[in-house]
Amino acid sequence: MQEERTRYSEDELREFEELIRGKLDGTRNELNYIKETLSKRNDSGTDITAGTAKLLEDGADASERENLSQLAARLQKYATQLENALVRIKNGTYGVCIDTGKLIPKERLRVVPHTQQTIEAKLRRVS
Secondary structure: OOOOOOOOOHHHHHHHHHHHHHHHHHHHHHHHHHHHHHHHHHOOOOOOOOHHHHHHHHHHHHHHHHHHHHHHHHHHHHHHHHHHHHHHHHHOOOOEOOOOOOEOOHHHHHHOOOOOOOHHHHHHHHO
8 A cells, every 4th residue: 555645755846846936936027017017107297188088097097007906916915825835845844735734736736836725625615
């Protein structure tokens, strides 16, 4: 009978670390781009154009700013989750379900590298 593994090997953890660092770099780049876009929007020029067209433009601008702010908040949360996953790699708890103590399948970790639960444990929590 094969003994059930309780953690991933150093090589496997390095593979996950590379994957997470790549996603983290991409997330940070996207976050920086959004922050730059938002700060440029706040510096909008001083041209004063007449009437309702300007009001509509301001409304659309405010809505887009709000959407970008929400996206930035989600990206920041995701970046933090990825950073926490790197900490778990360092302390040897990465890939272990916080509910069951079992290894989270590699396939799940490749898709959701910051997860701390097997899909079964997550579904149990939801219901």
